[in-house]
Amino acid sequence: MLLDVMQAGGGFILLEGNIISGEDVHVLGFESPETQVCAGLDSSSVQRLHFHKGFPDPLGWTCRSSFTVERFTSQHITQLIKDTQHAQASVLVVDSLSMVLRHHDPVVFCQTLQELRNGGVIKTIIGLLHSDLHQQGIVGIVCHLAGTVISVAPADNERLSVAKTTRRTKSGKVMQEEEYFSVSEDAALSVQAKPRQPGHVQRERDVSEADPTSNLTFNLRLSEDERKAKEKVALPFVFSQQKKSALLRPTPGSGRIVYEPDANDDFDEEDPDDDLDV
Amino acid sequence: MAAPVRGMAGSPSIGNTTSFQKKTRSKLVSIPGTRPSVQNGQLLVSSGVSSLDYVIGGGLAVGTLLLVEEDCYDSYSRMLLKYFLAEGVVCGHELFLASARDHPDEIMQELPSPIVDDVAGMKISEGQSQPSDPENPDTMKIAWRYQNQPRVQTALASSVRFGHYYDVSKTMEPELRQAAKCHSFYQLQETPVTTGSSPLPSPYHALLKSIQTVIRKEGFDGSTPQSKVRNVLRLGLHSLGSVLWGDDVCCKVNPAHCHALTTFLYALRGLLRTSLSVAMVTVPSHLIQNRAIMGRIIRLSDTAIALESFRGSEKETNPLYKDYHGLLHVCQLPRLNCLSSEVPDTKDLAFKLKRKQFTIERLHLPPDLSETVSRVSKAELAAGCGSTAMGNKHLDF
Numbered sequence: 122m123l124l125d126v127m128q129a130g131g132g133f134i135l136l137e138g139n140i141i142s143g144e145d146v147h148v149l150g151f152e153s154p155e156t157q158v159c160a161g162l163d164s165s166s167v168q169r170l171h172f173h174k175g176f177p178d179p180l181g182w183t184c185r186s187s188f189t190v191e192r193f194t195s196q197h198i199t200q201l202i203k204d205t206q207h208a209q210a211s212v213l214v215v216d217s218l219s220m221v222l223r224h225h226d227p228v229v230f231c232q233t234l235q236e237l238r239n240g241g242v243i244k245t246i247i248g249l250l251h252s253d254l255h256q257q258g259i260v261g262i263v264c265h266l267a268g269t270v271i272s273v274a275p276a277d278n279e280r281l282s283v284a285k286t287t288r289r290t291k292s293g294k295v296m297q298e299e300e301y302f303s304v305s306e307d308a309a310l311s312v313q314a315k316p317r318q319p320g321h322v323q324r325e326r327d328v329s330e331a332d333p334t335s336n337l338t339f340n341l342r343l344s345e346d347e348r349k350a351k352e353k354v355a356l357p358f359v360f361s362q363q364k365k366s367a368l369l370r371p372t373p374g375s376g377r378i379v380y381e382p383d384a385n386d387d388f389d390e391e392d393p394d395d396d397l398d399v
Numbered sequence: 400m401a402a403p404v405r406g407m408a409g410s411p412s413i414g415n416t417t418s419f420q421k422k423t424r425s426k427l428v429s430i431p432g433t434r435p436s437v438q439n440g441q442l443l444v445s446s447g448v449s450s451l452d453y454v455i456g457g458g459l460a461v462g463t464l465l466l467v468e469e470d471c472y473d474s475y476s477r478m479l480l481k482y483f484l485a486e487g488v489v490c491g492h493e494l495f496l497a498s499a500r501d502h503p504d505e506i507m508q509e510l511p512s513p514i515v516d517d518v519a520g521m522k523i524s525e526g527q528s529q530p531s532d533p534e535n536p537d538t539m540k541i542a543w544r545y546q547n548q549p550r551v552q553t554a555l556a557s558s559v560r561f562g563h564y565y566d567v568s569k570t571m572e573p574e575l576r577q578a579a580k581c582h583s584f585y586q587l588q589e590t591p592v593t594t595g596s597s598p599l600p601s602p603y604h605a606l607l608k609s610i611q612t613v614i615r616k617e618g619f620d621g622s623t624p625q626s627k628v629r630n631v632l633r634l635g636l637h638s639l640g641s642v643l644w645g646d647d648v649c650c651k652v653n654p655a656h657c658h659a660l661t662t663f664l665y666a667l668r669g670l671l672r673t674s675l676s677v678a679m680v681t682v683p684s685h686l687i688q689n690r691a692i693m694g695r696i697i698r699l700s701d702t703a704i705a706l707e708s709f710r711g712s713e714k715e716t717n718p719l720y721k722d723y724h725g726l727l728h729v730c731q732l733p734r735l736n737c738l739s740s741e742v743p744d745t746k747d748l749a750f751k752l753k754r755k756q757f758t759i760e761r762l763h764l765p766p767d768l769s770e771t772v773s774r775v776s777k778a779e780l781a782a783g784c785g786s787t788a789m790g791n792k793h794l795d796f
Contacts, residue, residue: 227642227650232643232645261650261686262650262686265473265642265683287711289472295710295711297711
């Protein structure tokens with residue numbers, strides 16, 4: 122069960138990838154109209170896309186919307202999905218979760234998401250969350266619940282935006298990626314590799330690795346003959362291999378003192394001054 | 400601590416200067432998978448990771464609570480929980496697993512499989528001398544007398560074989576897993592109970608009731624006379640305090656139920672002290688907004704460790720940390736029936752999850768052998784105090 126949360130300052134979700142893979146997509150649109158989201162999709166894809174209108178009346182004040190924010194509970198949503206013909210392999214897209222979070226208790230909201238995830242009716246939930254509209258704690262708990270988090274921000278270059286993806290697998294592996302993308306007029310997404318940044322840290326590191334022996338007035342390098350002669354020099358404590366291994370053999374006690382008793386150590390208990398004539 | 404003697408065997412004094420004898424071992428129950436502590440005579444169980452046992456003073460004392468502060472993505476704390484449960488399965492203890500996010504059965508299926516052959520024996524001999532042979536590329540040319548000296552022993556391990564080793568790449572066999580009795584509590588499946596007078600919100604109350612029922616029914620607190628061999632109950636509680644447990648301590652600075660988790664831990668510790676059980680609780684401390692609540696949670700548990708993973712942080716590219724997966728902080732160690740506790744001699748601990756071992760090592764700075772370090776600084780100095788401001792690198796004498 123995947124839960125994608127996109128943090129964005131703005132922008133809308135592109136659904137083409139999901140529809141092409143043959144899944145049913147249910148969109149709960151609270152923030153953008155249907156025409157904007159479905160623009161650019163061909164007719165067969167539109168059939169698999171079920172848009173539940175929440176915009177422009179997400180709270181149901183003028184009774185013009187089919188799905189209001191209060192109805193974001195697991196029973197209602199499961200019912201909504203089961204009402205359509207095929208109720209398998211559904212993807213639920215919520216635009217946006219911020220709207221729902223403002224009118225529901227965060228604890229209840231997270232429990233709803235968990236119930237939807239484990240319900241079996243929905244395979245994937247993709248939600249858009251505006252991170253600047255909530256407190257840090259709330260953004261933290263929703264991201265903690267999510268299996269994949271994509272953070273979108275404008276890059277230094279105005280034309281491109283950067284998307285940082287963090288994916289968590291069941292086994293505990295975490296994968297992170299950073300991609301640059303741009304959205305064109307007809308809602309086509311083009312992902313690019315990281316653009317080269319002018320005059321940055323990598324250049325400086327190259328400079329410091331220049332060979333220091335190059336521009337000197339004296340010679341610090343060795344020619345081939347000199348290197349051979351250097352290796353032939355006999356080092357003072359270089360022994361043959363047998364002597365080395367004999368010295369290296371582990372002795373039973375390192376630091377053992379070998380001492381032969383001296384003449385002065387011959388101590389007689391009964392004659393300490395050694396002057397008795399016995 | 401005026402607790403019944405069963406869980407913790409008290410001994411009056413262990414100091415060398417007194418002539419008191421330590422209480423005889425006959426008071427301690429002999430349960431498989433446990434051993435008495437050499438420091439204060441408590442009954443210890445292994446946490447599943449032998450390096451962690453060494454760091455927290457030999458093992459987890461029966462009747463205590465181990466708090467693990469989770470890392471950001473909950474990968475290593477979950478691994479520690481699985482090690483804890485796997486150790487319980489291998490030693491034949493009973494298990495109790497509670498989780499709100501993933502079903503306990505899923506966690507049980509991911510337990511690592513134990514390594515049967517004696518890995519600990521091999522590890523101890525690794526540090527000793529290796530016979531030198533001429534083809535060995537490690538033979539040194541000039542300092543050859545130091546060839547056979549043991550390398551710096553950074554891995555922390557005690558010499559006594561207490562815990563087991565696990566292979567993370569394989570999961571435990573179902574027969575072995577089913578041989579152990581496991582009680583589970585899955586938050587999502589519990590029907591909410593109306594708690595009129597309880598200070599705890601509903602999920603914690605239900606969890607506490609469930610633990611109490613298990614302890615009483617299976618006789619871990621001595622209430623029912625057990626005819627069979629006494630056993631230890633291992634409780635694993637995953638991600639307490641997270642939103643899925645119905646607690647809002649993670650989303651607000653002033654949560655509505657700010658005493659919920661602390662009350663639960665207090666009651667849990669009371670249950671643990673009066674029974675033969677050990678609990679391991681993981682808490683997503685990075686989400687808890689109010690540091691005072693986190694401090695209370697640490698004080699209410701006995702042993703507290705925090706995992707800090709390098710994944711996703713700027714420390715990942717730091718060359719100092721390139722061999723490790725994260726840092727381990729020991730926040731608190733218990734003083735059980737004694738005045739002082741044994742602390743590990745170093746606070747800089749780093750962990751690494753290898754396939755066959757979760758090692759916790761002393762983080763030490765490697766010798767600074769890089770040649771560019773001193774060269775760069777000398778070049779900058781020369782440019783600074785030299786007369787040529789054009790950056791001419793000629794060293795002219």
